[in-house]
Amino acid sequence: MAKKKTAPPAPVEGDGQPDPGPAAPDVVAEAAAEERIDQALPVAVEPMPVPEGADLADPALYFNRELSWIDFNWRVFFQALDPRTPLLERVRFVAITANNLDEFYRKRVGGLKRQLEAGVRALSPDGRTPREQLDLSLAAARHMQRELSRVWEDELRHELADADVIVREYDSLESDEQARLDRRFRETIFPILTPLAVDSGHPFPFISNLSLSLAFTLRHPTRGTEHFARLKVPTVRGRFMPIDGTPDHVVAVEDVIRHNAEDLFRGMEVEGGYAFRVTRNASVDRSEEEADDLLEMISEELRERKFSEVVRLEVEAGMPARVRNLLRRELDLDDDHDVVEVAGLLDLVGLDELAGLDRPDLKDLPWESVVPIRLRHMEMEDDDDMFSVIRRGDLLVHHPYESFAASTQRFIEEAAEDPRVLAIKLTVYRTSQDSPIVRALIRAAEAGKQVAALVELKARFDEENNIEWAQRLERAGAHVAYGLVGLKTHAKTTLVVREEEGGLRTYAHLGTGNYNPTTARFYTDFGLFTCRDDIGQDLVGLFHFLTGYAPEQEYQTLAVAPRDLRATFVSLIRREIAHQKAGKNGRIIAKMNALDDVGIIQELYRASQAGVQIDLVVRGHTRMRPGLPGVSDNVRIVSLIGRFLEHSRIYYFHNGGDADIYIGSADWMRRNLDDRVEVVVPIEDETARGRLQRTLKFCLDDNRQAWDLGPDGRYTLRWPGDEPVRAFHDTLMHRARRRTQEDDAAWSF
Numbered sequence: 001m002a003k004k005k006t007a008p009p010a011p012v013e014g015d016g017q018p019d020p021g022p023a024a025p026d027v028v029a030e031a032a033a034e035e036r037i038d039q040a041l042p043v044a045v046e047p048m049p050v051p052e053g054a055d056l057a058d059p060a061l062y063f064n065r066e067l068s069w070i071d072f073n074w075r076v077f078f079q080a081l082d083p084r085t086p087l088l089e090r091v092r093f094v095a096i097t098a099n100n101l102d103e104f105y106r107k108r109v110g111g112l113k114r115q116l117e118a119g120v121r122a123l124s125p126d127g128r129t130p131r132e133q134l135d136l137s138l139a140a141a142r143h144m145q146r147e148l149s150r151v152w153e154d155e156l157r158h159e160l161a162d163a164d165v166i167v168r169e170y171d172s173l174e175s176d177e178q179a180r181l182d183r184r185f186r187e188t189i190f191p192i193l194t195p196l197a198v199d200s201g202h203p204f205p206f207i208s209n210l211s212l213s214l215a216f217t218l219r220h221p222t223r224g225t226e227h228f229a230r231l232k233v234p235t236v237r238g239r240f241m242p243i244d245g246t247p248d249h250v251v252a253v254e255d256v257i258r259h260n261a262e263d264l265f266r267g268m269e270v271e272g273g274y275a276f277r278v279t280r281n282a283s284v285d286r287s288e289e290e291a292d293d294l295l296e297m298i299s300e301e302l303r304e305r306k307f308s309e310v311v312r313l314e315v316e317a318g319m320p321a322r323v324r325n326l327l328r329r330e331l332d333l334d335d336d337h338d339v340v341e342v343a344g345l346l347d348l349v350g351l352d353e354l355a356g357l358d359r360p361d362l363k364d365l366p367w368e369s370v371v372p373i374r375l376r377h378m379e380m381e382d383d384d385d386m387f388s389v390i391r392r393g394d395l396l397v398h399h400p401y402e403s404f405a406a407s408t409q410r411f412i413e414e415a416a417e418d419p420r421v422l423a424i425k426l427t428v429y430r431t432s433q434d435s436p437i438v439r440a441l442i443r444a445a446e447a448g449k450q451v452a453a454l455v456e457l458k459a460r461f462d463e464e465n466n467i468e469w470a471q472r473l474e475r476a477g478a479h480v481a482y483g484l485v486g487l488k489t490h491a492k493t494t495l496v497v498r499e500e501e502g503g504l505r506t507y508a509h510l511g512t513g514n515y516n517p518t519t520a521r522f523y524t525d526f527g528l529f530t531c532r533d534d535i536g537q538d539l540v541g542l543f544h545f546l547t548g549y550a551p552e553q554e555y556q557t558l559a560v561a562p563r564d565l566r567a568t569f570v571s572l573i574r575r576e577i578a579h580q581k582a583g584k585n586g587r588i589i590a591k592m593n594a595l596d597d598v599g600i601i602q603e604l605y606r607a608s609q610a611g612v613q614i615d616l617v618v619r620g621h622t623r624m625r626p627g628l629p630g631v632s633d634n635v636r637i638v639s640l641i642g643r644f645l646e647h648s649r650i651y652y653f654h655n656g657g658d659a660d661i662y663i664g665s666a667d668w669m670r671r672n673l674d675d676r677v678e679v680v681v682p683i684e685d686e687t688a689r690g691r692l693q694r695t696l697k698f699c700l701d702d703n704r705q706a707w708d709l710g711p712d713g714r715y716t717l718r719w720p721g722d723e724p725v726r727a728f729h730d731t732l733m734h735r736a737r738r739r740t741q742e743d744d745a746a747w748s749f
Contacts, residue, residue: 047713048127050628056602059127061625063713065596066108066133068621070140073100075641075707075715077144080151087159088362089643092355094152098348101144102210102279105312109137110281113311125598125623138337145340152351153344163362165248165354167240167345170255177243178259184241185256186263189234193257195264198228204330205230207310209280212347214254215323216261217271228326229265233257233275239350247357252345274319275346276327279312310338317343364643367733369403369521370740375410385418386411386529387498390507395529396688398695399513400644401736404520405436408527411509412437415496416444422504423450423497425543427489428469429514437515438469442476450497451478454546456489481547484677487562489546491679492527492665495539506536510558510681512648512663523647524729526663528681528688532557535681546677561666561678566599568680569668572653572660573603577610579656586612587654589696592667593647595622595637600668608634617699618709619646627711637709640699642729650692651680661689695732702728 048060079085080093115130123129128136157167170178195216196205207213211232218227233254240250257264258273310331315324319341328339360366374389389395397407413436415421424444426437438453445451455470474480483489492511497504513525538558544550553560559568573588580586588607595601595616601624608614614635616624626635640646651662664680666672683689699706704727707715720726 047625047711050631054631056605056631057598059123059125061605061628061631062124062126062598062601062623063621063625064124064126064128064133064136065621065623066112066137067140067713068623069104069108070137070144071713071715072620072639073097073104073144075639076100077148077151078717079641080156086363087156087163088165088355088357088359089364091156091160091351094148094156095349095352095355097144098148098351101141101148102349103282104137104141105279106209106282109134109141110311112137113281142337142340145342148348149342149344152348160354163359165357165359165362166250167354168243168249168251170251170259173243173251180244181241181251181256182260185260188237189241189253189257190260190263192234193231193264195229195231198230198330207278207331208232209278210347210349212254212275212277214258215274215276215319215327216265217273217320217323218265218268219271221267221269227268228323231257231264235347235350239347239353248359250354254346272320272323274323275316276319277314277346278310278331279314281309281311313339314342314346315339316346317341367400369400369406370736371406372397372402373739375406376740385414387414387418387507387531390529390531394532394683394685394688396683396685396691397527397529398648398691398732398736399520399525399527400522401524401732404517407529408509408511408515408520409436409440409517411496411507411529412494412515413440415498415507416440416447416449418498420500421449421496421498423452423495425452425454425495425539426515427454427456427491427493427546429456429490429492435469435515436517438473441473441478445473445476445478451476452481452543452547453478454481454483454489454543456483479547484546487675487677488671489677490665490672491542491560491677493539493542493679495536495543505531506533506539507531508535508539510535510664510679512665522644524644526648526650526692528663528683530685532684542679557682559662559664559680559682561672561676562674565666565678565680566673569600569651569673570603572651573600573607575655576612576653577607579654580607580611582656584656585654586610587652588612588614589617589650589652589700590615590668591617591646591648591650591696591699592619593649594618594620595624595668597668597670597673598623599670600673604635605631608632615696615700617646617696622709625711625713626709632711638700638702639707639709639715640702640705640728641707642705642727644729648695649680650696652693652696659689659693661692663692698726698728698731701726702731705729 047063050060051058054060076093077097080090080097082090085093112130112134116134120130124133160166173181196202198204212235214231214233216229216231218229219225220227235253239253241253241256243249243251254275261270261273310333313327313331313333315327324339333339372395374395375386378385378389412424412426415424424441426441428438441451441453451473453470453473470480470482492513492515494509496507498507507529508531509527509529511525511527513520513523534557538555541550541553541555542558542560545553553563555564559565576586576588586607595618604614604624609631612634616635616637617640618637619639619641622637624632624635624637626632626637649664649667653660661683662680663683664678666678666680672678683692703718703720703723704725706718706728708718709715
């Protein structure tokens with residue numbers, strides 16, 4: 001794996017501002033990080049060689065989606081290996097990587113297993129059968145899980161101990177420490193435990209998804225008979241128990257339970273207690289919860305059946321074969337590949353609890369989002385509210401650098417309280433459990449405003465929140481729609497209708513992220529506020545489509561999936577080809593979460609073959625192979641991984657010098673273009689356009705967080721070397737803070 005790579009040339013003009021203050025490289029830490037990446041990151045499965053004269057449908061031109069996703073999770077995992085990352089942040093990245101791996105099993109492995117059970121024979125775009133993909137995916141996932149456990153047990157745990165954050169084993173405690181911990185166990189844990197016997201009169205219990213359990217083997221002291229019991233480990237009060245009340249010194253809760261098992265099974269001899277964990281397919285009930293791209297070829301009848309319901313059984317090393325075989329039999333696991341032996345702590349997702357300790361010396365410096373400058377000046381500019389600000393011109397905000405509460409949340413809350421506002425319409429895909437957005441909508445409905453909420457009940461893993469909020473909205477008098485049959489509503493839009501002098505005026509917010517104040521603190525997303533009439537009218541039509549019967553909508557400005565978004569992007573790509581052939585320098589820059597749509601990739605291949613320069617910032621997986629001679633020579637793909645999760649989507653088309661720039665909710669994935677309601681909006685305001693172009697420039701200039709994808713599927717991390725460090729997230733934090741400081745100076749007297 002190459003160690004050094006410089007950034008490609010900047011694609012767009014800067015803003016004429018001085019450099020935002022890049023840091024000098026830490027040569028020692030950088031050298032250590034380089035060594036870690038060479039030691040730790042595996043070599044990806046080699047893609048097939050490209051035959052001479054291959055057409056654009058040739059499997060050799062595509063990476064496998066599942067393996068590309070695993071590659072993405074290795075890039076996340078590297079943050080836990082990188083000594084330049086503060087220690088507790090490294091622990092957090094272990095938890096994030098483990099959580100991602102859980103989701104991979106639930107969605108991707110589960111979907112492939114269903115394909116196998118259904119007898120699907122169709123090949124993936126890279127030419128692999130479901131069986132081949134499953135075998136490769138399981139091997140890659142098991143390797144990653146072993147590395148996660150090794151890094152936690154052999155490295156991070158010891159480094160934490162050196163920093164006085166100590167995870168102990170029960171057996172290592174002094175007798176007085178054990179006694180105090182046992183007393184706390186009896187007072188706070190013992191009453192809520194429910195051991196379940198398994199015998200002829202007690203069937204094997206249902207094991208809930210991702211729950212941590214203990215399997216106990218017991219013996220009757222006089223009869224000599226062997227028995228088995230299962231106990232679910234309660235983690236709702238924490239994954240760890242503090243020793244002597246010190247949160248920095250802890251023991252895993254299952255370790256404490258195991259050593260107090262005699263209190264649970266009085267009159268029985270406890271021979272052993274062994275931890276295990278079950279992962280279930282994400283699609284327990286309906287196909288909406290499946291990885292739909294894997295399952296589109298399976299008939300409805302087969303989708304209804306619960307194939308491969310359990311997709312992984314994790315067991316702790318040392319579990320006796322008879323216990324493991326009992327679990328396999330009762331969980332209906334025929335394949336030993338579905339059993340993963342874990343050396344050390346199970347459920348590393350729980351390490352996020354340790355990462356939350358109050359140890360600022362072991363964490364990133366805290367970041368407080370700033371209030372957007374124009375919203376800070378409302379009173380000084382004689383603006384009474386956000387509506388006055390928006391009338392002065394479109395406003396673009398960027399979270400988490402700028403405050404979600406002071407912009408998006410404030411917009412909806414002001415609309416709820418404003419007596420001139422007659423209607424509020426909003427799409428709810430994901431939101432927080434205690435959502436101030438939905439509370440504002442409830443107040444608006446109770447005040448007699450027309451409130452319409454499109455609540456997507458199929459937002460994976462957020463169904464419970466959305467159902468609860470939908471019911472509360474309905475009780476308050478809001479109009480609630482629950483999405484469209486066959487289409488998931490993923491668009492991020494709000495429409496406010498306000499009565500003003502001269503008639504009704506529409507105000508809108510269109511974003512790249514969810515209306516969720518919690519994730520807005522660490523997901524990077526853009527949002528546009530506008531009162532442009534064309535956009536307002538388009539949103540009126542969109543909500544009529546979402547809530548009623550109006551399938552034949554015409555949109556003046558917005559590109560909406562599945563109606564015309566694919567066609568819009570194809571047309572824009574082909575226009576760049578035409579410009580390139582006319583000598584006008586075709587140029588495409590796109591930033592997204594993932595790229596797997598074969599049709600779009602083929603259009604990009606054609607553009608590259610025509611000489612169009614293409615830079616793609618793709619955080620996650622991609623099927624596209626950049627840098628292939630004669631096919632994608634002019635394509636560069638970079639992935640940015642860091643303290644924030646890159647979530648924004650930006651699309652730049654040079655258009656012969658009169659660039660078109662879009663933001664929206666859609667990635668270049670088949671599901672976004674064909675199976676979801678998505679909205680992408682063109683940016684017309686010059687200030688906003690310049691900001692988006694600078695953001696793309698900073699992405700491509702990064703030499704600290706950026707990974708370059710090669711044609712062989714390997715990702716190469718950029719290193720500053722002798723150059724100043726240009727870390728994308730640090731750059732944008734610095735610029736946001738600087739704008740605020742300069743503004744304070746300008747308004748001081």
